Amino acid sequence: MSGCQKNEAAVRPSEITSETIYLQRRQWLGQLALLGVGVAALPWSAQAAYSVPAWMNNRLHGTRTREVTTTDSLTPFKDVTGYNNFYEFGLEKTDPLAEAYRLSTDPWSVKVSGLCDLPGHYTLEDILKPVALEDRVYRFRCVEAWSMVIPWLGFPLGSLLKRLRPQSAARYVRFTTLYRPEEMPGQRHAGLAWPYVEGLRLDEAMHPLAMLAIGLYGRALLPQNGAPLRLVLPWKYGFKSIKSIVAIEFVAAPPQTTWATMAPHEYGFYANVNPAVDHPRWSQARERRLPATLWEPNWRTTLMFNGYASVAPLYQGMDLRRNF
Ligand SMILES: Nc1nc2c(c(=O)[nH]1)N[C@H]1C(S)=C(S)[C@@H](COP(=O)(O)O)O[C@H]1N2
Ligand SMILES: [Mo]
Numbered sequence: 238m239s240g241c242q243k244n245e246a247a248v249r250p251s252e253i254t255s256e257t258i259y260l261q262r263r264q265w266l267g268q269l270a271l272l273g274v275g276v277a278a279l280p281w282s283a284q285a286a287y288s289v290p291a292w293m294n295n296r297l298h299g300t301r302t303r304e305v306t307t308t309d310s311l312t313p314f315k316d317v318t319g320y321n322n323f324y325e326f327g328l329e330k331t332d333p334l335a336e337a338y339r340l341s342t343d344p345w346s347v348k349v350s351g352l353c354d355l356p357g358h359y360t361l362e363d364i365l366k367p368v369a370l371e372d373r374v375y376r377f378r379c380v381e382a383w384s385m386v387i388p389w390l391g392f393p394l395g396s397l398l399k400r401l402r403p404q405s406a407a408r409y410v411r412f413t414t415l416y417r418p419e420e421m422p423g424q425r426h427a428g429l430a431w432p433y434v435e436g437l438r439l440d441e442a443m444h445p446l447a448m449l450a451i452g453l454y455g456r457a458l459l460p461q462n463g464a465p466l467r468l469v470l471p472w473k474y475g476f477k478s479i480k481s482i483v484a485i486e487f488v489a490a491p492p493q494t495t496w497a498t499m500a501p502h503e504y505g506f507y508a509n510v511n512p513a514v515d516h517p518r519w520s521q522a523r524e525r526r527l528p529a530t531l532w533e534p535n536w537r538t539t540l541m542f543n544g545y546a547s548v549a550p551l552y553q554g555m556d557l558r559r560n561f
Pocket of ligand 1: 317320321322323324325378379380414433461462463474475476477478479480481
């Protein structure tokens with residue numbers, strides 16, 4: 238992950254808001270209208286080759302609850318789906334858009350194992366059957382000091398984990414991304430140790446803000462964003478939000494996660510957004526809100542826990558410089 242320069246930025250009043258703000262319906266629909274523009278901007282290959290299964294599109298019909306946690310405007314669809322980190326498809330921000338249309342995501346199943354009463358292989362349809370889908374607008378902050386505002390579509394991670402009946406010895410959850418080098422060109426080269434692995438303490442995973450997403454902007458996820466199922470943890474740096482999940486394991490000890498293993502002095506297990514703890518190579522005090530350019534970097538002040546103060550009790554009594 239690359240660096241950025243240090244500088245000062247002013248706090249915008251719009252960023253010091255309570256977590257949950259319900260927008261007017263008309264305002265929301267106006268923002269969704271941007272979607273039409275974004276789809277047209279996708280290259281023909283990405284539009285033509287990746288098909289969302291019909292059952293998934295059907296599942297997205299119907300009314301959903303909507304929660305908006307920021308007054309900032311949404312990052313346009315074309316940026317959310319065109320500027321990505323998904324190293325399985327390459328290291329450049331535009332590689333996932335160019336390469337990920339090859340991914341086939343139907344059928345999809347998730348292997349559940351470890352310290353729970355209901356291990357097994359669950360199809361995505363099984364996972365979604367009892368779930369009430371929600372739209373949730375979250376700020377999203379990458380450790381590389383850029384950020385977006387994304388309207389996710391999904392459901393609380395905790396609701397799925399509870400269904401699987403964690404045992405009392407389970408303290409952590411470990412998530413694994415698909416390993417399929419035929420469809421993921423980045424996995425044919427060195428880079429990261431594949432498959433990509435992430436993890437959470439079980440109580441973090443149960444926090445109501447922690448989400449499993451199957452869509453964004455009201456549509457099914459495109460592969461570059463981690464189709465068909467990915468984590469979204471708005472108070473943590475983006476690398477915790479693991480994409481294209483194929484395994485969930487309940488474990489007793491902290492899992493070895495990809496980035497924390499690869500560069501432990503740079504990327505911690507917790508990876509909570511924290512403007513007071515800089516990355517060794519750059520400041521975390523501020524972020525570029527995308528879309529941004531060199532000429533208009535669109536700096537924002539980074540907030541503790543990315544502004545999601547309700548997670549603070551999870552870390553009470555911990556030294557957040559050591560447990561970064
Ligand atoms: N499997 C996998 N998950 C991943 C990554 C990755 O390279 N592989 N990149 C992470 C990083 S660094 C970020 S910032 C987010 C980006 O999510 P987005 O492309 O949907 O914005 O995905 C995270 N999840
Ligand atoms: Mo990231």
